[in-house]
Amino acid sequence: MTSAHAVVVVRPEPGNARSAAALRALGLDVRQVPLFAVTSVDWSTPDPTGFDGLLLTSANAVRHGGAGLDALKRLPVIAVGAATAAAATEAGFAVAVTGSSNARDAVSEARDRGFARLLHLAGRDRNPTGDGVEPIIVYASDDLPIDAALARSFAGTVVLLHSERAAARLKDVLDTAGVDRSGIEIAAISAAVADAAGSSWAAVSIAPQPTDPALVALAAARANIRAIDHPVRGGDKHAMSDYVPTDRPRARGPRMGVIIALTVLAFIAGIALMAYATKTLPWTGATRPTAAGAAVAGQKQAVGNSGYIPSQPLGPDGEPQANAPVDTTVLATREATLAGQLTALEARTAVITSDAAAAGGQATRAEGLLVAFAARRALDRGVGLGYLEEQLRLRFGQAQPRATTLLIQAARQPVTLEDLRQGLDAIAPDITSSTGENWLDTIQHQIDTLVVLRKAGTPSPMPADRLARARRLLAAGQVEAARAEVARLPGAGQAGNWMDAARRYVTARQALDVVENTALIGQAGQPQPAPVVIPAPAVETTAPDSDGI
Incomplete structure (x- = not known):
């Protein structure tokens, strides 16, 4: 016959053995009746780059995940419960969020901290967790057979329930066996688990914290209470509680003197x-x-002159009360939560640092391009570079020293397309005819130009046609091609200054192209602040007299 204060643990292994050992250490009669057996499931590891975090709602995901977990350890973990967080930390994961109630609350807290896409390593039977969470099955909890005789043995016990599924399964097992639930008390790890168990129980207790140590302490307390309230002396329920006085005090009248x-x-x-x-x-x-005054005086002396006196609770008699016992489970949970938050902050700091470095590189690239574009605009307008000359040296002097020097030199004698066009118009009569020939050569040249044979589609070699092509090329900005046409004219020797100006124009634009490409590929340097020069203190000197004294 089962004792009235027996405790039944129905969670699967290995948690069943741990809870049972903790209860036996408290001197309780413990029975281990696991309702499920957890087994591994074959699964394929997804690409971790598609997720911001890893959702773990049970430590079974870590125990039965297998080798596929190694590829996911770069993801921060959002754990539900301190036990899950501890298992993840022991396996080498970084816990960022530790939820204390259920998966939905943990997911909501994770989203508040910036974890939008989560990968859920779940069991085959799982509760919905909301949008933005992709589940993948890594383990399964299979039902273990419970016969009617074993189900009837639950009568008069306190049953520990660690999950909603265990609560629903226990209710179904007892209802199938026809066991009256009014004689069974349950201790649930959370309110959700208690709701899943339903009603009609002898009593329903909820652990103050959703942890196994808190549930074990609650079950022990309830079992001891049931042992005290257990019927004695043949079922006389009032043997220790009902007291009926045998004699009634005699009524006396009031006496004024007394x-x-x-x-x-x-x-x-x-x-x-x-x-x-x-x-x-x-x-x-x-x-x-x-004693209280001595304690306060000791505290004042300890703090010195800081002006702060730590308060200490006093009892009804004015004496200091002893400090409340420290709950190591609460401290461990808080420590795990703080460690997860610190890990999340470190991860966010690393991301922010990386983003800041990338933003700094992009800003440097944009500044280099602005300097190059401003230099091109100044050259096109035919004005000097001014302050841009120093900026070009600072940003491109090391990466492209030759192009920078050529650009600065060309900008000191700027040449524009309008200058080249006007100059070509001015020298057109001189370059379209040969002035150094005698009258026989001139006559011969005129005879040669009377009839010109050329292939169809080839440009005309006539000086007038070449000059027209040079003007069209200048209008299109093709100075190098226009310069080549002028070089083929009969009086090209008279166009020395124009050819030199066109060469400087082409050289400056080529240097600009090199500088702009350097800025685009991110090789432009970041200008350093000018060093602060502290002038040396002036030293007074006394000039000698005219006599040299």
């Missing part, structure tokens, strides 16, 4: 107590040292 005497005595006693309290109690301002 009442007055008692009133006077009470007044005198009150005065005496007030005088004693004035001399002894610390809150009355007395100078007599007490």
Whole structure:
């Protein structure tokens, strides 16, 4: 026959053994009846770059995930429960968020911290977690058979429930076996688990925290209470609680003299107590040292002159109370939460640092392009570079020293397309005819130009046609091609200055192209601040007299 204060653990292994051991350490009668068996499921590891974090709702995902977990360790973990967070940390994951209630709340908290796309390593039977979460099955909890005799043995016990699925399964098992649930008490790890268990139980208790140690402590307390309330002496439920007095006090009438005497005595006693309290109690301002006063004086001396006196709770008698016991489970949970938050901050800091470095590189590239474009505009307008000359040296002097030098030199004698067009018009009569020939050569040249044979589609070699082509090329900005046409004219020797100006124009534009390409590929340098030059202090000197003294 099962004892009235037996505790039943129905969670699967290996958690079943841990909970049972903790209960036995408290001196309780424990029975292990796992309702499920957890097994691994074959799965393929997805690409981790498509996710911001890894959602773990059970430590079973870490235990049964297998070798595929190694490829996902770069993802921060959003864990539901301190036990899941501890298992993930032990496996080498970085826990960023530790949820304390359920998966939906943990996902909501993760989204508030910037984790939008989550990969959920889940069991085959899982609860919905919301949008933006992609589940992948890595383990399964299979039902274990529970016969009717084993189900009836749950009567009069306290059953620990660690999950909603365990609560639903326990209810179905008992209902199938026809067991009355009014004689069974359950201890649930959360309110959601208690709701899944339904009603009609002898009592339903919820752990103050969703952790196994808190649930074990609750079950132990409930089992001890059931043991105290267990019927004694053949089912006499009131053997220890109902007390019926045998004699009734005899009623007496009031006596005025006794009442007055008692009133006077009470007044005198009150005065005496007030005088004693004035001399002894610390809150009355007395100078007599007490234990509480000594403790406060010690605290004042410890803090020195800082002006801060730590408060200490006092009991009804004015004496300091002992500190409350420290719950190591709560501390461990808080430490894991803080560690996860610190890891998330470090990850966010690394991302921000990387983004800042990339933004700095893009800003440097944009600044280099602006300087190059401003230099091109200045050359096209035929004005000097001014302050742009120093900017070109700072940004492109190391990457492209030759192009920078050529560009600066060309800008000191700027040449524009309009200058070249006007210059070509001015020298057109001189370059279309040969002035150095004698009258026989001139006649011969005129005879040769009377009839010209050329292939169809080839440009005309006539000087007038070449000059027209040179003008069209200048209008289109093709200075190099126009320069080549002028070089083929009969009087090209008279166009020395124009040819030199066209060469400087072409050289400057080629240097601009090199500088712009350097800025585009991100090789432009970042200008450093000019060093601060501190002038040396002036030293006064005394000039000698005219006599040299």
